[in-house]
Structures are given as C-alpha cells and as structure tokens.
Amino acid sequence: MQKIQNYINGQLVSSASGEYLENVEPATGKIYSLIPESNSDDLDAAVAAAEAIQNDWAHTSLEKRADILCRLADLIDSNADALAKAEAIDNGKAISFAKAVDIYRSSANIRFFAQAGTQFSSESHAMGNLAINYTLRDPIGIVGCISPWNFPLYLFTWKIAPALASGNVVIAKPSEVTPMTAYLFSKLCIEAGLPAGVLNILHGSGQSIGGPLTTHPKIKAISFTGGSATGAHISKVTAGMFKKLSLELGGKNPTLVFADCDFEETVNEVVKAAFSNQGQICLCGSRIYIERPIYEQFKTAFIAKVKSLRIGDPLDPNTQHGATVSEAHLNKVLSYIELAQQEGGTILTGGKRHIESGRCQNGYFVEPTVVEGLDNQCRTNQEEIFGPVCSIMPFDKEQEAIQLANGTEYGLAASIWTNDLKRAHRVAKSIEAGIVWINCWLLRDLRTPFGGVKSSGVGREGGLEAMRFFTEPKNVCIKY
Numbered sequence: 001m002q003k004i005q006n007y008i009n010g011q012l013v014s015s016a017s018g019e020y021l022e023n024v025e026p027a028t029g030k031i032y033s034l035i036p037e038s039n040s041d042d043l044d045a046a047v048a049a050a051e052a053i054q055n056d057w058a059h060t061s062l063e064k065r066a067d068i069l070c071r072l073a074d075l076i077d078s079n080a081d082a083l084a085k086a087e088a089i090d091n092g093k094a095i096s097f098a099k100a101v102d103i104y105r106s107s108a109n110i111r112f113f114a115q116a117g118t119q120f121s122s123e124s125h126a127m128g129n130l131a132i133n134y135t136l137r138d139p140i141g142i143v144g145c146i147s148p149w150n151f152p153l154y155l156f157t158w159k160i161a162p163a164l165a166s167g168n169v170v171i172a173k174p175s176e177v178t179p180m181t182a183y184l185f186s187k188l189c190i191e192a193g194l195p196a197g198v199l200n201i202l203h204g205s206g207q208s209i210g211g212p213l214t215t216h217p218k219i220k221a222i223s224f225t226g227g228s229a230t231g232a233h234i235s236k237v238t239a240g241m242f243k244k245l246s247l248e249l250g251g252k253n254p255t256l257v258f259a260d261c262d263f264e265e266t267v268n269e270v271v272k273a274a275f276s277n278q279g280q281i282c283l284c285g286s287r288i289y290i291e292r293p294i295y296e297q298f299k300t301a302f303i304a305k306v307k308s309l310r311i312g313d314p315l316d317p318n319t320q321h322g323a324t325v326s327e328a329h330l331n332k333v334l335s336y337i338e339l340a341q342q343e344g345g346t347i348l349t350g351g352k353r354h355i356e357s358g359r360c361q362n363g364y365f366v367e368p369t370v371v372e373g374l375d376n377q378c379r380t381n382q383e384e385i386f387g388p389v390c391s392i393m394p395f396d397k398e399q400e401a402i403q404l405a406n407g408t409e410y411g412l413a414a415s416i417w418t419n420d421l422k423r424a425h426r427v428a429k430s431i432e433a434g435i436v437w438i439n440c441w442l443l444r445d446l447r448t449p450f451g452g453v454k455s456s457g458v459g460r461e462g463g464l465e466a467m468r469f470f471t472e473p474k475n476v477c478i479k480y
C-alpha cells in the first residue's frame, strides 16, 4: 500500500506519530494509499526548517526565485499526464478535466507568480521639496497555506506560488481527502532544486495538523480555501493573534438567463457552470434563474443537455462526469436531493446515486440533478451543496432577478447571459459578489482579484492582490 510522506526541510519523511489515515479512491470506494496523520511535532520540525532558510530565501534575487519556480512549472508540464491521472484517481474527477483544467492551471499558477515576483513594485510619494516617502514591501516570513479537495493541486499552487514568489517560506497543508498530487509535487520540488525548508508540506486532518498550523505563533499569515464553517472557525481561533487571513470560502452562485441571450451557447455554458467537476467548484452556478418568455424552451434544452453528460470511470477519456469526492460527500449530496423533494421540488433529471459497472461499481457517483419548483428561501436554494445539483426557476423583471440572485448569505460569483449591454452593466453592478461573468463562466485572468463577499470569504487572491497579501508594506519618509 503506497504511503504518502510529508515534505519537511527538503526531505520526504513519515509523520512523527507514525500514524496514517486511509486514502480512498472515489471511483471504486477502495483504499488505495495511506496519508501521514501529522501533528504539532511535525509542525515544529517544519517551522524550524522554514526559520532556518527564511532569510536566505527572502534575500534570494527575484530572478533566481523566478528561475526555480519556472523550473517547477516546467516539471509539472513534463509530468502532466501522470499528475492528471493521479488527480483523477484521488479526486474522482474526469481525467480529461484534470488534464485540461487542474494540471494546466497548476503550472500556469506557478509560472504566473514567478513572473509577478519580478514585476511586483511599490509606490513613492514626494512631499514637494521637503521629503520623499517610499514604500517597502517585505515578505511576511513564515506563512501557512491550507487548501481543499475540489481542485487539489490547482488551489494548492494558487496559494503557495505568490507566497514563495514574494520571498516567504511556506508551510502548506493539502486536504486529507486528496493528498496525492501535493505529494507528487513535493518530489518535483526536490528535482527542481527548491532550497530545503522553503516549502514544507504537512499531510493530515484539519483537527490534527490544520488547527495547530493556524494557531502557531511563528506563522504570521494564513491563506485558506474551504468551507465557510471552517473559515469562521479559523477566524475565531486566531482572533487576538493578529495574523493576516485570506479566506476563500463557499458559494451559492446565481446564473441569470435573460430572454435575449444567445440561446444555444447559453444552454451549453450554463450546463458547464452547474456541473463541471461534478458541481464541486465554489464558483459553480447552482441557482439558475430564467426570464419567463424563454423558460420552457430553455428548460427543455437544458435538461436534454444535462442528460447527455457521460457519467463514468474518471480514467475513461470520454467521461464528462466523474465521482463525487468521498462517501461522506456522496451522502451529503444525496441528503440534499432528498431535502429538495421534501421542500416541494420536482426532480426534472437525475436525483439518484449512479451505479457504474466494472471496477467502479462501488464508486461514489451522483447523477447530474436538476430541481424545479423550489422557493428561493428554502434550504436547498440557500445552502452550499457543492455537488451536481442545481435548481431552476423563472423570473419576470430584472429587479426580481437581482433580488433572487442576492437572496443568500453568500456572495462569491454570478453569471449573466444577455445581449443588452446596458442591462449587463446594470445587473453586474447590483449583484453582491466578488466575481461577475457576462456571457461566459470561469473565464479567468490570473491578474484579476479573486474572492467573495458576505459568507464567501475575506480578502482577495490573484495577481497583485496575492502579492500584497503575502507582503508587509512599510513606509519610509526621508527628509531632503
């Protein structure tokens, strides 16, 4: 049985306790590897390693840091097939999606921030002929990065890349649900010649190592992506420690379809927005509001398209819809489908666990599910399900659509489908979200601010936002 190892001080090591967690392949329900259950002892070793190299890394030239990060990105590219297969096995997602999205973006994240590190600059402010102010942006020091299971390597690199590029040393904790690609990545770090201690990867549960990582006094900033409940917990336990927190949390994103949209393209894209990655993306459009004149026509075309999604073995290149990530998550999603019907919803397609044949017969598959006839305030339309379940309903007026869209505690993303330019700008301005797409979804420019409002989080990732999060500005005023 493969044993995943921690990456501390440039070495692959077991956890101090020697304990392991079981790692299950979602498509088969079988245990296929073991994960170190790390604790504070492992954390102390990682902090010591980080502390020892902290100064050297902070004073490494921008070009040298960029070179090492670009080497890492090149190694991801040259190992893309193996990494995509590992991601598909570990997460249950379709291998074609893992290759085209997860691994492609993992390399792009690192390459982007390698370059951002050499372009990152700060300001100066002249006081006439009296004095000049200049702003230093120094690395914070030792930072913690905690990432979730839905985009394992993609969100892991999305956090560590800006942290490293801005001269910090990092202690990172991937999700215990999907540890494999972070483990394979640590081997690439050794091959790339990343100096020992610059990045340390600790595997294990939120309880055993996640918690200690957030409260360690020498870790001055935490960048977290995960559930809103966990984000709230981290805020609470770190309160009074004055750490910088970046919290990218859950979403319950609206999709607004107006009658004048490009019909065919909108149907196709709204299906992707609802079901990509089995609906396990914080940006997924799980609440679909359609202007009444085209409601029946759109519903018919949408359902037909959803029914055509090919569910199957994540390792089959033709699969479009894989397994949900764990048995616990499978049961959570199925319980919400049950709830949707109790709340008066009608299942238009899907609604059941999908039983595959062959090696995947015990896999955690859920049919892509569409529910109609729910009230906007019901739990199904208020709570993040984070699975292949969406609800649809008609609206009549623009103002009504905006109220429906803004009617949850979340505010991460939204998509608007219309050819009316003025309406597009008007509605985008009124939507309570950090990201609004118009006639597109998940079209990403890594320079843009990424994150949400309300219960979807605090702070922004991406581009200069990330470089600023991982640095401390210091104003120096010098009199002429």
Ligand code: TXE
Pocket: 146, 147, 148, 149, 150, 173, 174, 175, 176, 204, 205, 206, 207, 209, 210, 211, 214, 225, 226, 227, 228, 230, 231, 233, 234, 248, 249, 250, 251, 281, 282, 384, 385, 386
């Ligand atoms: O997230 P968790 P999970 C949402 C989605 C999902 C729910 C739970 O609704 O169903 O969150 O998913 C670590 N201190 N999203 O269980 O628990 C944990 O080990 C420190 C949306 O994956 O938040 C993992 O590495 N760390 C999200 C990471 O936090 C702790 C993507 C996320 O785990 C911890 C994923 C603690 N006390 C889930 N407890 C998005 N916005 O994309 C756990 N962790």
